[in-house]
Amino acid sequence: MAFIKQFGAYLPSRIVSNEEMGAKVGCDADWIVNVSGIEQRRFADEETVVDLATRAAEDCLGRANIKATDLGMILLATSSAERRFPGPAVMVANRLGLHSVPCLDIPMASAGSLFGMVLASKLASTYGNILVIGAEKMSSVILREPMERGVAILFGDGAGACLITHDKGPARIIDSMIESDGAFAEDLCLEFDQPLKMNGRTVILQASRKIPRAIERILSQNGRKAKEIDIFLMHQANQNLIVRVAKALGVAEEKFYSNIRQYGNTSSASMLIAASEWWQSVGFRPGLPVCFATFGAGFHWGALLAEGVA
Template sequence: MKPIYSRIIATGGYLPERVLSNHDLAQMVETSDAWIFARTGIRTRRIVAADEKTVDLAEAAARQALADAGLGAEDLDLIVVATTTPDQIFPSTACLLQARLGNHGAPAFDIQAVCTGFIYALATADRFIRCGGTRRALVVGAESMSRIIDWTDRGTCILFGDGAGAVILGASDEPGVISTHIHADGAYADQLQVPDGETRMTMQGNAVFRMAVRTLGEMVQETLAANALDSADIDWLVPHQANIRIIQATADKLGLSMERVVTTVQHHGNTSAASVPLALDDAARRGCFQPGQRLLLEAFGGGFTWGSALLRWS
């Protein structure tokens, strides 16, 4: 019996209409466009409207992916949504999305791994397909981060934005998703969290930055070693869009020029679990990837969580 693999057959993305620029933030906290850009690489980010929900973002991204794949909701065997900002405690955002799309009966559930959420969700869906029985899976990262931001704290409010990205995985005879690698260490929980009983994020910025740079560098080496590859074998890096300096440090570890790194942080900010699929969709629509090229996706988030996925584009 031939092994079953998964591959990405379509992508989708959605950003809210409202644009919040660095100049806008300078009217809210003591900062400036130059200060923010020099430290983060961010110029603008998108913010949900007052009546816009996380499931709304997820639905828009999912519908775009379905349309690109030429599929209907009834063709999905699995729905996994990565989010840190659900609209309600339960039902899950995945179940709410399932109802919106009109799918009935497929398993649907959320994954919460903050900024690494999409990588966790992709790894989960990939395993469902490899085990057989699941032919097509919708994987979404959707976040309304603006709702958990302390808008008086310039250390965090300048970083985050809202949005959603989606992919559809299909069963394949050839590997599209080559390997996934996910990790966590809860010993660092207090460095990036929404404390118990509160609704606003706190972050120890310098400590998180150092840990992210070190851990993502190790993640790159783990992924290469697991597949007997060298850094020269990677065609594109699709990183979590947290901070341009973290992205550049990871690219340096791979020996990749920034021309081979997908960057949307300047326009999107850090959209947490949505950032990797949004970046993937953005680059795919610009025609950056060629069939057969190897893509390395990676992310680091609160928990701490971190992970990577090595893909062959098709």
């Protein structure tokens, strides 16, 4: 059995408005809101993925009131690492003063933090406290020339973290499912030193099917119904997609936590940033289930069901 002990997040301070972004790519600020629901995003001008990840890790550990030396493993999901190897996970460990804790990078866009949570829930009985981090500096990707308007407007920078433990925590992880399919790998990909390539129609078409189905499956496996879920914490890809998933499940849009207006799509960081914000405003309540869900390049997708404990 595994528990969620705490979340944390870090957002860089520089706010990039739709007016500023629109001027870069040649579009109106209102158009950006209409197609994505995004009003602004954050850019980490000087900070690196490791910087963002370390700040989120420190926030999470501080809130959990545990020392870095109590960690048994670090998993770090990112699609925007600055180099091929070593990846940022071990660099974050070094910043935290850890020199023998095993670290694993998950080079996965958008879905990475949920895959990390699922892996951590399976490994916690062996490794104890596992810190899952999702950190992205998407500005380093989307500002590459030639910038594509439909892609550049969507993304922002940030990091989120989640502490998963074999010991007690405010939420028990009930079940999870993750799946992958490489048949559409070319429809959303990032080659080294190239602009991000995205076939938005394929991505939305696949995500519109796979996310609700993953959620329905995890709920059905555990005898739950969508209307019983306290909150859905989903990858913040696009507000229109979030609304579509809510509609497919037959639940109110308000049941899906959303912060995409402020931060844009922060890829593998987004779900954990959303979870951290929700935790600080509401948080797990005893007996109430919470559902996490994600979808990203690969394609990779999945869902995780947790429940607040007394």
